[in-house]
Amino acid sequence: MAARSLERFLPDEAATTRLGEDLAMAVKPGDVLLxxxxxxxxxSTLARGLIRALAGDPAHExxxxxxxxxxSYDTPVPVHHFDLYRLSSSEEFLELGFDEAVASGVALVEWPERAAEAMPAVSLRLAIEHEGDGRRIVISGDGPVxxxxARSLAMRDFLVSADFGDARRARFTGDASARGYETVTPEGQAPLVLMNSPRxxxxxxxxDGKPYAEIAHTAQTVAAFVAIDRALAAGGVTVPGIVAHDLDQGFLLLEHLGTGAFLDPVxxxxAERYAAAAELLAMIHGxxxxDRLEAAPGVVHQVPPFDRDALMIEVDLLVDWYVPAVxxxxxxxxxxxxxxAAWNAVFDRLADKQHGLVLRDYHSPNIIWRGEKKGFDRLGIVDFQDALIGPVAYDVASLAMDARVTVSPDIERTTVDAYVAARHAAGSFDEPAFREAYAIMAAQRNSxxxxxxxxxxxxxGKPQYLKHLPRIxxxxxxxxxxxALADLxxxxxxxxxxxxxxA
Structure with missing residues (x-):
């Protein structure tokens, strides 16, 4: 397969440093950049920009x-910077531990032609040459790297189009999906969040000829996030403001709601924060x-139903993966x-239970505590693109039985009670029906x-999730x-x- 290539003109040293930053946002252990x-x-300027971006410190030595x-640098993604200009022999290169370095992190290699036969075939080549007062770089290679x-450079182009082309990028966080997040800090301004959400x-x-994501109604494009974000904001929920978007490429530039932890320092x-989050849910569910929400002019997101097929294919994950492991x-x-048969009998009981907007991932990683604010504005909500119309008790179970945090029976009870009290305060509310639906959806979600x-x-290849199994x-x-779940x-x-x- 022929190598692909792309070019960039770098008018000055700052542009070269920014390119290093763009590369740092995309590299993974095992990558080799020549x-x-x-x-x-x-x-060296390019390498320095990459290393400093990985270190999260523009002044890193x-x-x-x-x-x-x-x-070598012990950054979140380890990086090993090789300069082979003074390499005296192939034996000397072997003594540098190149293979071990590639296995553990990213390898940057200056003067790679001095050991050309030892460079991996999947290496990415970055050829830099003078052009006028600046430089031109040709990046060539193939495969995932x-x-x-290429996507990282497209993200920089997106920032340019939004008038933030000179902003500093830094790795922020990711999740179990293909989405990624960065912070983007324009000079002299507050940071923003850049979401990378490919189709x-x-x-x-x-x-039935359908993939899992289609049956489970997982959001397929970033338009779902935009549409639901705007609807929630209009409904009084604190969600990130959308500064700029490219729906086709899946890029969003968002307001940064802060870094306040929903959990305590350890x-x-x-309990009080979980109760507050439950009260916000009660407002949303009331x-x-x-179910038809506009993401942009002419772009409408149809909020899918949390239907029987979606409920069932989710609980099937237990027999598909957990049972074989056991x-x-x-x-x-x-x-x-x-x-x-057991689950269908349980799902039949949901028919007369309250349905509404289900955010689907309403738990501690997706809630930002803003203690300096008042009322519901204390809670910033950041992950809801997979929202459905279905049994609202699911969200209460997602919060009160937080998958990544050990919620004691006492805090679970006070969380659910806070929700119930808020629903009663808002008007007529069938508490027994809700508590039955809560048990059903908690069993469904945890299965x-x-x-x-x-x-x-x-x-x-993410074994860190196994530590959560005893809690679940x-x-x-x-x-x-x-x-109501005796037979199940x-x-x-x-x-x-x-x-x-x-495990």
Whole structure:
């Protein structure tokens, strides 16, 4: 396959430093970047910009590795800077630990032609040459690393189009999806958030010729975020203001709502904050929301239903991933049939329960505490693009049984009670029906999460999620204790669906 390429003109040293920053936003361990160019072409300036961006410090000391041949940096993505100008032999190169460096981080290689035979075929080549008073760089390569670099440069172009082309970019956070986030800090201004949300890759068909994401109604484009953001803002919910957007490419420039932690300094839940978040949910669930929301002129997002197919394919994650991890074998057809029958009987009970806008990921990672504000404005909500119209109790279960935080039974109870009290205060409210729906949706959500966290380990190479499994099993036990779920509880018990396993 022929290498692809793209070019950039760099009029000055600041532009070269910004390009290094753009590269830093995209690189991953295992990437090898070959820096070609004559003396004074700007290779070291580019490398320095990349390293400082990874370090999150524009003044980070980056000495030249000309005499040491390699300099390593313990940044969030480790980087190893090689300068082979004074390399005396191929044996000397072997002693530098190049293979080990590539295995653990990113390798930047100046003068790579001095050890050309040792450079990986998948390396990205950055050729810099003088052009007038500036430089021209040609970036060539293929595969995922080229795709990531090209997208990062497209993000810089997006910032240019929004009049923030000179802003400093820094890695911010990511999540379990393909979305990524950066902070963007214009000179002398408050930081913004740059969301990188490429169109969802749907994956292979899993049922009735449809992929999982289509059945589960996962948002496929960033237009869903924009439409729901604007609707929530109009409804009195504090969400990020949209500064600029490119719906086709999936780029959003957003207001930064702050960094106030919803949890305490050691990561434990604060009962008063969970109660406040529950009261905000009660306000949201007490409103009528249109299921057709405008993202931009002529672009309408249809909020999908949390229908039976979506509910079922989510709980199927438990038998698809968790059961094989526990038993060492795929779930049998008999187990699947019994599981579906048990859950269908439970889902039948949701028909007369309250439906409305379900944010779907309403829990601590997506709630920003703004203690200096008043009322509902104390809570900034940042992740809702997968919202559905369905049983609103799901969001209460998402909060009160927070997947990444151990919420005690006492705090769970005060959280749910705060929601119930707020719903009663707002008008007529069927509390017994809600509490039954809460148990059903808590059991549904936690069954799904057991499967998701195993899948993140087994399929996606993210074993850190396995540490949450004991908590999720405890939550599921709590949910199944509701009398309405007696038959489902018996099925789980009889088929040992909550067994622990050796991660």
């Amino acid at each position: 820096l070609d160019g004559d003396l004074g072409a700007g290779k 980056v000495p030249s590795p000309t005499f040491t041949l390699v300099q 080229f795709d990531r670099i 969802l890759v749907l994956g292979p068909p899993v049922r 990561g434990k839940p604060i 409103k009528q929301w249109d 038993t060492g074998a795929p779930a049998s057809d008999a187990l699947r049939d019994g599981y579906h 799904k999460i057991l499967g998701i966290f195993v899948r993140l380990d087994r399929r996606d 099993r405890d939550y599921l036990h709590r949910a199944l204790a509701h009398p 509880r018996d099925f789980y018990r009889d088929n040992r669906l909550l067994e622990e396993f050796d």
